[in-house]
Amino acid sequence: MGFNLIHYWKALLIGGVLSLSLASLLANAEDAGNLFNTPYDINQGERYFERQCSRCHGFDAKGNDETGAPDLTGRLSRASSNVGIFNIIREGVPNTAMLPVDSDLPDERVWQLVTYIESLRYDPSSVELAGSANSGDTLFRGKGECADCHMVNGQGGRLGPDLSRIGESAAPDELMSSMTNPHDNVAPRWWTISVTGPDGITRNGFRMGEDSFSLRIMDNDADLWSFRKNQIQSYERIEQSTMPSYDQSLSESELDDLVAYLFSLRREEN
Amino acid sequence: MKRALLTLSTLMVTTALSQLTAQEQQFETVMTPAFSPITWERLVDARQEPENWLMYSGTLDSQRYSLLDNITVDNIDQLEMKWAYQIPVIDRAETVPLVVDGIMFITEAPSNLVAVDAATGRQYWRYDHELPEDLRICCGRNNRGVAILGETLYMSTLDAHLVAIDARTGNLIWDVEVAEHSSGYSKTAAPMIVKDKVVTGIAGGEFGIRGFIDAYDAVTGELAWRTYTVPGPGEFGNDTWSGDSWETGGAATWITGAYDADLNLVYWGTGNPGPDWNGDARLGDNLYSDSALALNGDTGEIEWYFQFTPHDVHDWDAIQVPILADIDFQGQQRKVMMWANRNAFFYTIDRATGQFLTGKPFATQTWAEGLDANGQPIRVPGLFPTYEGIMVSPPITGGTNWYSPGYSQQTGYFYVTSFDGEQIFFKRDEDYEEGERFTGGGGRYDQPMDAFHSSIRAIDPATAEIQWEFPIMPRSSAGITTTAGGLVFTGSADGYFFALNAETGEELWNISLGRRVHSAPITFEAEGKQYVSIASGNVVYTFGLRD
Numbered sequence: 111m112g113f114n115l116i117h118y119w120k121a122l123l124i125g126g127v128l129s130l131s132l133a134s135l136l137a138n139a140e141d142a143g144n145l146f147n148t149p150y151d152i153n154q155g156e157r158y159f160e161r162q163c164s165r166c167h168g169f170d171a172k173g174n175d176e177t178g179a180p181d182l183t184g185r186l187s188r189a190s191s192n193v194g195i196f197n198i199i200r201e202g203v204p205n206t207a208m209l210p211v212d213s214d215l216p217d218e219r220v221w222q223l224v225t226y227i228e229s230l231r232y233d234p235s236s237v238e239l240a241g242s243a244n245s246g247d248t249l250f251r252g253k254g255e256c257a258d259c260h261m262v263n264g265q266g267g268r269l270g271p272d273l274s275r276i277g278e279s280a281a282p283d284e285l286m287s288s289m290t291n292p293h294d295n296v297a298p299r300w301w302t303i304s305v306t307g308p309d310g311i312t313r314n315g316f317r318m319g320e321d322s323f324s325l326r327i328m329d330n331d332a333d334l335w336s337f338r339k340n341q342i343q344s345y346e347r348i349e350q351s352t353m354p355s356y357d358q359s360l361s362e363s364e365l366d367d368l369v370a371y372l373f374s375l376r377r378e379e380n
Numbered sequence: 381m382k383r384a385l386l387t388l389s390t391l392m393v394t395t396a397l398s399q400l401t402a403q404e405q406q407f408e409t410v411m412t413p414a415f416s417p418i419t420w421e422r423l424v425d426a427r428q429e430p431e432n433w434l435m436y437s438g439t440l441d442s443q444r445y446s447l448l449d450n451i452t453v454d455n456i457d458q459l460e461m462k463w464a465y466q467i468p469v470i471d472r473a474e475t476v477p478l479v480v481d482g483i484m485f486i487t488e489a490p491s492n493l494v495a496v497d498a499a500t501g502r503q504y505w506r507y508d509h510e511l512p513e514d515l516r517i518c519c520g521r522n523n524r525g526v527a528i529l530g531e532t533l534y535m536s537t538l539d540a541h542l543v544a545i546d547a548r549t550g551n552l553i554w555d556v557e558v559a560e561h562s563s564g565y566s567k568t569a570a571p572m573i574v575k576d577k578v579v580t581g582i583a584g585g586e587f588g589i590r591g592f593i594d595a596y597d598a599v600t601g602e603l604a605w606r607t608y609t610v611p612g613p614g615e616f617g618n619d620t621w622s623g624d625s626w627e628t629g630g631a632a633t634w635i636t637g638a639y640d641a642d643l644n645l646v647y648w649g650t651g652n653p654g655p656d657w658n659g660d661a662r663l664g665d666n667l668y669s670d671s672a673l674a675l676n677g678d679t680g681e682i683e684w685y686f687q688f689t690p691h692d693v694h695d696w697d698a699i700q701v702p703i704l705a706d707i708d709f710q711g712q713q714r715k716v717m718m719w720a721n722r723n724a725f726f727y728t729i730d731r732a733t734g735q736f737l738t739g740k741p742f743a744t745q746t747w748a749e750g751l752d753a754n755g756q757p758i759r760v761p762g763l764f765p766t767y768e769g770i771m772v773s774p775p776i777t778g779g780t781n782w783y784s785p786g787y788s789q790q791t792g793y794f795y796v797t798s799f800d801g802e803q804i805f806f807k808r809d810e811d812y813e814e815g816e817r818f819t820g821g822g823g824r825y826d827q828p829m830d831a832f833h834s835s836i837r838a839i840d841p842a843t844a845e846i847q848w849e850f851p852i853m854p855r856s857s858a859g860i861t862t863t864a865g866g867l868v869f870t871g872s873a874d875g876y877f878f879a880l881n882a883e884t885g886e887e888l889w890n891i892s893l894g895r896r897v898h899s900a901p902i903t904f905e906a907e908g909k910q911y912v913s914i915a916s917g918n919v920v921y922t923f924g925l926r927d
Binding site for chain 1: 469470471472513514515517518519520521586806808810815816817819821822823824828829830831851852853855857872873874875876878887890892896
């Protein structure tokens, strides 16, 4: 009990400090909501982003592994509000290449940038979908046979991406496209490799990892294999998805239901 | 009798003293104190003391070819890690250390320097450079290395200063501001010593700076000469810039050059014209952007230039380390400079005159039909960036980039880390604002990086033909070092350090270091043993043969 009490007071103290420090910024945030949230501001923010930020974060804001700059189009790991984004732009991230913007840059421009970054995402509750998430859930586990290959919250197969939080990273139209045109934009993790090992046996599997000198695959039995490239007889990379297209096998309304279900899959907010 | 005794005792004392002296001398021959001053003559003859790595590219000709041959094609399978130095600041390490008589000097992000024992990696001293908060850097908090003359190290810093550091203690000797950092200038490259001067470049090509190459008095830090890489009014080449566009013309000089002592010429590359991707307001060839410059070693005067990409609109900096060698070209011995450019073409140039000798693509490119007799590109029309975006190869990062190529005197081949990629180029309209980025567009890949192709390529400089290639995962930014042991050492984007047979490209040895290699290897000798060092991720690893 005493332990909990101490933490309770700590929480109160921290909360108090945060409330104080956020108070002034929130005033700005509210201003931003009123003054710097128009299509014009998004456009101005985008122009500034392309000029000042795209070298590291990419022209499409999708980040860059080489520079270590994160993808700004999905959930942000360092900021959960527009105030948080504002602070990162204003103050930078210490000990990283993310430097603060010029201290002379007016708040207006920073808020336009925040507005642009926020425009890359959207409030999922504002999205209206034709399908039913409940029906989609049933389809996912039944007729669609999706769960044979995909896991959701620890239940399902291993032969496709875990979809437990797919609603956070994919928009409804992208979800639809991935079911009807699965070979478009396949992530390298879901390419397959056919490799003939030193034992002369050819194995096919998902491309878990490939680097300059080695390969790692998972076959259809979910067995994991590792190979040194200089010890194998041959290998072939297939840059396609193993997923079938559901364009013909499911009706339009069934696909809508699946989209609604998949879009509802996101981390539970506490 | 007394005298005899005295004489005897004198003799005994003398003998004892001479024994002591002998012991001291014996002691000294076994235990030589680390580090001795580096004269200009030692730098000119650096290849003749392969136990050391005395400058960024090893020698003034920048070949990165070491005469050390303890580690060979036949025993490299005995290579093992000897020590690792963890850089305390978490960032990527682009450092190329120096080794001077048993001491290794390692630069760290953002602008720090540490001296360690080259045989153990344990620290002697460190220098932490204090940086302002309002830095203007385009592409990370990088530092690539130092130069040494006498007992002093010279380092570039991100706030566009040049500092002189005492090699024995790490004490600051002088600190000069090369340019105003808040205007967009910064410094990341290792300086180069030419006689009694420190020659050094500048970064900031994405901020509309006016590029230059400087030389400073090594003792006092006073500016000896400055050569602008964008000519001013009345100077030759100023008319290759429309209007006042020369004022923000870029042509930064952010990698280390080379020097020919016989010709007394400094060779240095220049970067993109500004703004990078929108050439509408800077019509003309935009001299001396994307060029190789040959400067008089005493005055900095431009003796000749060779522009690889006139009126560049794709950010294809000629920021590569020039490699100098004397080769047989069409039956004649020629003093040449070899250059694999970011624009995906390889060039062999007469380094006395700047005359183009031969050149061909070494990586995938779609922007030029080829090179004409003078080495100038024959452009494919209609491939300038657009507002909607247009696909061009090579991408912004180029067929290669700033990372060092290598050359082997054994094979006569030039080695380069190459990338076959493509990118959608966009154009944007921007007005110049001091201290703000001034790029006029950007680029976007439309495929995952793994879909592209990278390799180490060996090129015959006499024909510009590729002799072999060794595929690696894209996109490596590791440099290359060659040795008299018949080896090519380099690294990869996926964190390997590896060795190839210099003659055939055959894979000989590799080790996974776990993080991207952003630097070039060096090789040296300490306590009679050959070592090879490379930075990967945040760590400098050193390898030697199993005892």
